[in-house]
Amino acid sequence: MPKPPARRDTSLEHVYAVIMAGGSGTRFWPLSRRQRPKQLLELFGKGTLLAQTAARIRPLVPPERTYVFTNELLRDAIRRSLPEVPRRQIVAEPAARNTAPSLALAAHEILRRDPDGIMLALPSDHIIRKPARFLKVLRAGCKVASVEGHSVIVGLKPTEANTGYGYVRLGKIKRRLDGSEVYRVAKFIEKPKARAAARYLASGNYLWNGGMFIWRASTLLGNLRRYQPKMARGLERIARAGCATSPATLRKLYPRLEKISIDYALMQKMRSGVYALAADIGWSDVGSWSVVYDLSPKNGKGNVRPARSLCLDARRNMIVAHRKFVVAVGVEDLVIVETEDALLVCARDKSQEVGKAVQELDQQGRSDLL
C-alpha cells in the first residue's frame, strides 16, 4: 500500500520558544551592568525578567523546547538563571547581529530537530501582567502560524500615545480565534512622532510591535531565502556545519551576516501572509526606572521602598537599595538606586536619561562602572 501523503502535524507539541536575551541596555544603571543587563535583573518580585519570561510560557513550552540566544559575556549568567533549560540550547552568538540572523539560526536549529517546529520569538526583558490571557493569545497565534503557515506578530493594544515603540497598522479583514482577534497586517511603522502616535491610539486600528513573533521555522527560512537570500545562504552554511557541534564555523561565518532586525529584514518587506493578534495582556517593555515605579506596589505616600528605609515628608519616590539604610527627607518623584559601588539619584520623569549618563561614564573611561 502506498504511504498516505505527508501531513503536517500542527499540534502544540511542536511549539518551541526562542528567547532573545542578548540585549545590553543601560537604562537600569547602576543595577544593570554589561555583565548583568536588564533581562538578568529581578525588577519585579522573584526571579530575573528572563526567568519570568521562561516561566510564563512553560504551560505551552517546556524547557526541553526552549532556546535562548545570547552572547558569550552573558551565557554563564543565563545558564544560572535558567538551570532547567538544556545547556546546549542556550546559544552564545559570537557577534551581535540583531534579531534577523539570530532568529534564522534558531529556525535552523529547530528545523533540524523537528520539521514541523513552530517558533515563538520572545524578548527576554518584558513583563506581561496577564499571563493566562497571554498563553491563550500564543496558542491562537501558533494555530495561525502552524495550520495556515502565516507569519504572526503578537501585537499589543496601545494604552497610550507612546512614541518609543514601533506600531503595526491593521488591515480590514479580521476574525476571532479562541477569543483572540486576528488581523491581516497592512504595514509595519517605525517609532512615530507624538501627533502620529496620538492618531494611532485614537483610531483603534494600530497595535504596538513588542517584538513577539510566531512562525513555522520552515516559513521563516522560506521567507528569508526570498527576501534576504545572502543572509539565507550564510546561515545555511552555518547550519550544514552544525551550529552547536561546530562552533568554529559559527564563529567564522556568523559575524559576517548583515546586522539587521527581523522587522527590517522580513516583516516590513513581506507583501502577504503577515497577521497580527491583538493582545490585551498587560504588556510592558519596562523601558525605564519610571516604568518599574509605575508597575510596583506602593505605600500610602506613593513610595516604593525597601524595609530598610525611612521616608519623612517624602512622596512618590522609588528606592532600590541592596545594603545601605536609606533615609529620604522632603523629596518627591525621585529614583534612588544604590548598588555595591554606585549610587543613582534621578528625577523620576528623567529616568529615560540614565543611558546618557552611562554613555558619559563610558567616555570618561569608567569601564569599572559599566
Added chain:
Amino acid sequence: MPKPPARRDTSLEHVYAVIMAGGSGTRFWPLSRRQRPKQLLELFGKGTLLAQTAARIRPLVPPERTYVFTNELLRDAIRRSLPEVPRRQIVAEPAARNTAPSLALAAHEILRRDPDGIMLALPSDHIIRKPARFLKVLRAGCKVASVEGHSVIVGLKPTEANTGYGYVRLGKIKRRLDGSEVYRVAKFIEKPKARAAARYLASGNYLWNGGMFIWRASTLLGNLRRYQPKMARGLERIARAGCATSPATLRKLYPRLEKISIDYALMQKMRSGVYALAADIGWSDVGSWSVVYDLSPKNGKGNVRPARSLCLDARRNMIVAHRKFVVAVGVEDLVIVETEDALLVCARDKSQEVGKAVQELDQQGRSDLL
C-alpha cells in the same frame, strides 16, 4: 622694705582656651553619629571642625593652654583629633550638665594653674571665615576681660533675620578698642520670632550670641558664687579634691550640679560688667547641610560634589560620598550623603528636618544607625 601691692599681670600669656566639645547634634546624619558628632566631622577642607577651632586660635593660645571639655564617649576621638593638646587637658565630664558647670569647672582648673588666667570659652563646631579679624577681636576682648575685669561676649553682627540664634541687645555706651567696637550689653534675648528677628536686624542694635565668652577665671567664679551659690559650692568641693587627680569625686558630684547654660546661669542675671564685642568675622554655627552647601565652593552648575561623581542636567546639589560613585540625573537642590551603612537624600531646604528622621530611627530601635 615692704613688698609693692600685688599687681595683676594682664599680658596675653595668661589667656587659656576652653573649647566646649560635648555636643551631640543629629543634623549631619548620616555623617554625624553618636560617636562622631559634628565637631568631629571634616565638613570644610582638612581637619575636623574641632581641630580647625583649635588651629584658629593658636596664634593667641598654644596647645599647652588649651582645654577641651567633652564626655567619655568622645574623649578618645577628641584626643586623636587634637594630638598636640596635653591629654589631661581634654576633660571628660561624667554627665552632660550644659555649659555653666562645664565652664566653671574649667575656671577652677585654670585658676589653680594661673591666678591671672583669662578664659576664652569657645564652641567646637562653628566656622569663622575671617580668622585674622577673629584673633584681633579676641585680643581686644581679652583686654576688656583682663584689665577691666568684665565679662565679655563675642557677638556676631547679624547678616540675616535668623530665628535660630539668641541675640544680645546693645547698650548706648560704646567705644573702640584695637579696631573692635565694645558695647555695654543691655539684655540677652532668646531665639526670637521672625518679626522680632527682622526688627533686630534692621535696628543694627543687636548681635547674635554665638556662645563665645571671655572672662578672667576668677571673675567667672566670683559671679558664680553670687548668682549660683549652690553650683559654686558643688564645684568648689570638686576643685578641692582636684578634678583631674580625683576623677571619683568628679564622677560623684558633677552629675548633681544643675544642668544649665552659662547664658541662663550667669549672663542673663548679671546687672553690670557685661560687655559685647561686635565681630564681623564670617561666623557660622553650620546648623544644617544647607549651610555647608552655602559655604562650600561650587562648580558652574552650582553643584558641590566629589570627583567620583557625575551630574547630568542636575543643579545646586550637595553630594557627599565616601565610597560609591554617584550619578545625579535631572535633580535640583538636593543633599545626597552616603556613608558606610547609610544614605540620605534630602531636599536642601528641608535639611533642618534631618534631626527628626534621626529621632524616628531612634524610636524604631535602629541604634546601629545613630
